[in-house]
Amino acid sequence: QVLLVQSGAEVKKPGASVKVSCQASGYTFTSYGFSWVRQAPGQGLEWMGWISSYNGNTKYEEKFQGRVTITTDTSTSTAYLELRSLISNDTAVYFCARDDIVGPTQNDYWGQGTLVTVSS
């Protein structure tokens, strides 16, 4: 069965960076992509960006441009989200989700979420 397992909770200070991982299993990794979506406490879903696991093409939401990098490692079937220059408003649960290979679409499988807390 398809599984996306994310890394554990993180606590970071303002200005720091965080890197969240998402290890996939149960399907051919390079036949799909990933989107990253975050959810602040009590708030809705916010799309951050997408990557093709086939060729590494990426698309980022404009508000995160320059502060976020999404990568994949095909040798370990793992996707990564790195977010830099953290501020308190970045406190949220970050989800990885399986996506299409050519561009962001609907997400049929989701990771369990990773809580990132930004606090001094």
Added chain:
Amino acid sequence: YDLIQPLSVSVSPGQTATITCSGDDLGNKYACWYQQKPGQSPVLVIYRDTNRPSGIPERFSGSNSGNTATLTISGTQTMDEADYYCQAWDSRSVAFGGGTKLTVL
């Protein structure tokens, strides 16, 4: 790209729940819907406007025309109480609606 959903919808068990999602020319994009229960990850319940993923009950259905996509839950059950989010995308970006809290009482 903004997608607008009602904050909340209430329905009695066994009745039909309707949740709308409005966006400029949404009918010319694909829309999908997610269900999210407290403390859980979202679950895809409708994709490409009208399609149900495997394992999603038949009582969930969707439509999309004009500026509005609609999620319909027929014969709503207490287990359907959750937050529901619509999603749409174009070549550049992805948008989520603000979410609708469905209360079954």
